[in-house]
Amino acid sequence: MSGTWKWCPECKALHYVKVVPPDWRSIHFGSVRRNFNYSNCGDPIHFFKRKMKCMDCGTKWYSAEFKLTDLKDLIETNEGLRADVELMQEDLDSQRKEIGSLKTSLSIAVDGNKSRDGIIETLKSRIESYSKTIELFKDSQIELTLEYEEKRGELRELKDALKVIMKHVETEEV
């Protein structure tokens, strides 16, 4: 077991760390894994994987050794992604605000519709009462017309009677 000073992820400090020898029974002879070289799911990053053990706390973990520029690329990509996520979050926030104001104006419109409906209902009932009044007027007009016709009939009878009387008077005078 070779050893060196490495950062222990559990102790969060530099501790003496040893490489845990692999279980050779589980590694096929002649395979790529034999010399601990891995590629990450076909990713262009190839690394040297080893199992480490902190000699202070006993924690075991896998370390990956690879090209430093690959790590820099990964960090830059990560930073770029974070910035993208922040921008997306800002977009999302402004969209949420827009949706909120749309909701508010929609509820105002709904309220406006409600008050419009109220006005329409009031107008409808007013129109109904006007129609009823007009119907009443019509009825009374019909009654008046009938009364008028009756009176006219009576008047005609009176006139006729008057004519008869006048004739009588004229003949008596003569």
Ligand SMILES: [Zn+2]
């Ligand atoms: Zn440790």
